Amino acid sequence: MSKENIFDALKSGKIDYVRVEFVDILGNTKGRSLRRAEFENVINDNKGVDYPESLALMDYKDRPIKSRYEDIIAIPDLNTFVAIPYLERTARVLSFLAQPDGLPYPYCSRSILNKAIEKLKEAGYTLQVSFEPTFYLLNSALNPADYSKAFSLEGLLEQQNFLKLLIKYLEEIDIKVETINKHYGPGQYEVKLSQKPVLEAADSLISSREVIRDTAKMNNVIATFMPKPFKDYPSSSMDITLSLQTVDGKDIMYDPNDSKGIGLSKIAYNFISGILEHLPSILSIAAPTVNSYKRFKEVVTPNMPGIGSERHYIVRLPSYYKDTHQVEFRLADPLANPYILLASMIYAGLDGIERNLMANVNEYYGTLPQTLKESLSRLENDTYMKYNLGQDLISIYINIKNIEIEEYESQITEWERDYYLKAGW
Structure with missing residues (x-):
């Protein structure tokens, strides 16, 4: 405005x-x-x-x-x-x-992303992005607000007042909702936002999280974006769709003559390959809590570094790819900082273009870090990412996260008490 x-x-x-x-x-x-x-x-x-x-x-x-x-x-x-x-x-x-x-x-999230956008433009490209965050609705006792089944109409009916208001409020602030579904866990829902230019998309996610939380409160429930709030229920994640274009808006993702048969252009292969190359360090931003890594132990959670159409691949080509020219990045938490995350992905993608990296399709590329501590170590040792995001930013981010890890590791959990104390040891 x-x-x-x-x-x-x-x-x-x-x-x-x-x-x-x-x-x-x-x-x-x-x-x-x-x-x-x-x-x-x-x-x-x-x-x-x-x-x-x-x-x-x-x-x-x-x-x-x-x-x-x-x-x-x-x-x-x-x-x-x-x-x-x-x-x-x-x-x-x-x-x-x-x-x-x-x-x-130097620690302004929006400025960090803007700097990456400028570097992307200098290379001749722009990025269209959308987010698909998942969240739980909880009652006052912090238990699921409903127990309807995955993708059931019952779930949409049970939370219809919340969902109708949510769509209304988002659209009134120019955030288009493509779909809402009752997700896999009890009280768990997923909202798919429409694609926008990269900074606008990140702003829309931030605004959407505010509106989701506020609308939930007005309907006497609590919305949480915590990745794994329940041991026995599915975790919450956030798919990110990416579409690379020229600065004048021409699509450069799709190539019908792709020799590998999936319709990716050479530039798209390069960009995605760069993301896979830096995936271990990107993970520390995409999955920024100690709780996040419990999500990756679930059978249905994407945890295979690679490109493919199968849902376990971190970068997936959905069935509608040849129509939309959008690929999915399926690693993020719904509470991740979208600005720093997208900046890291842009820099990684540009590295892939500059180095002409070419990942194969339907192949795994290494394994993911299994803990936040491990992914932070990979970030700390990623000289390319430190140079582009900034040494000061990386240092202070790692400092904040290390304090979180130290506090977590000092806790005595109920599992430990049950396993050792109650067992008589």
């Missing part, structure tokens, strides 16, 4: 408050609400909104990981300004983060 249109919306008297939001290093949204007049001053004077830097660099429990912090400035991106459909007279806007001297903030 242009500045003029935003001023018109503000002067119409329909908006009294504006949430100025940003995304932290883990992909969580933070922000504060400004009165209309104050927000008008912010955009009139091309200034931002001050926040303590600690908010950008916290763990999942909101604990800062540095001893000293400066200020950061949230610069509203007016292209993301929308009225929140379920809040009275309230709008929201996403921001880029800057330092007080005006220089870019």
Whole structure:
């Protein structure tokens, strides 16, 4: 939305408050609400909104990981300004983060992705992306909100009020929903969003997670994107569809004369092969929690590094590929930071193009790291990824994650007590 249109919306008297939001290093949204007049001053004077830097660099429990912090400035991106459909007279806007001297903030998620997008454009390409997050709906006791079967109409009926409102609210903020289904676990649902240019797609996922959580609360249930909230029920994941194009929007994924018979162009093979080459380090961003790796032990979870049509491949060519020219990346958690994840995939894909990497179809390429600690080690030793994402970003991300791992490894679980203490040892 242009500045003029935003001023018109503000002067119409329909908006009294504006949430100025940003995304932290883990992909969580933070922000504060400004009165209309104050927000008008912010955009009139091309200034931002001050926040303590600690908010950008916290763990999942909101604990800062540095001893000293400066200020950061949230610069509203007016292209993301929308009225929140379920809040009275309230709008929201996403921001880029800057330092007080005006220089870019090195840990700004949206800026990190923008930098990768620029490098992709310099090479002559753009990327269209969509997300398909899965989540659980829980009751107040944190148990599944319903026990309907996988893909059953009963599940859609049982949660119809939530689902209807969800689609309505998303479409009112220009996020198109292609499909919603009752997924495999009790109380588990999946939403497929339509494709958009890469930054807009990441913004849409962030907005969708907010709307899903808020709509759930308004329907007296709790939405969680935790990868594996239950031992005996299926995990939650997030497919990402990718479609590579030239900068003028021409498709370059599909080649009907592909000698391997699946319809991929040489550039598509190169790009995907680069992602497979850097997959172990990408995993630390796509599956960013200790809980994530319990997901990969399930039979139905994609866990085979390679390209193929079979659903266990990390990069899959779905049956509709020759119509849509979209491939699926099937490794991510629904709570991953989409900006840093997509940036890592873009850099990996460009490496594949530059090095002319050519993975074979229906072949496995090594094994995935089995723990977060192992995938972080692969990230730390991936010099190409560190150079492109930035040494400082990688260091602070690994620091946050190592604190999480150390805390997890110090816990005494019920399994340990049952296995050792109750067994009489």
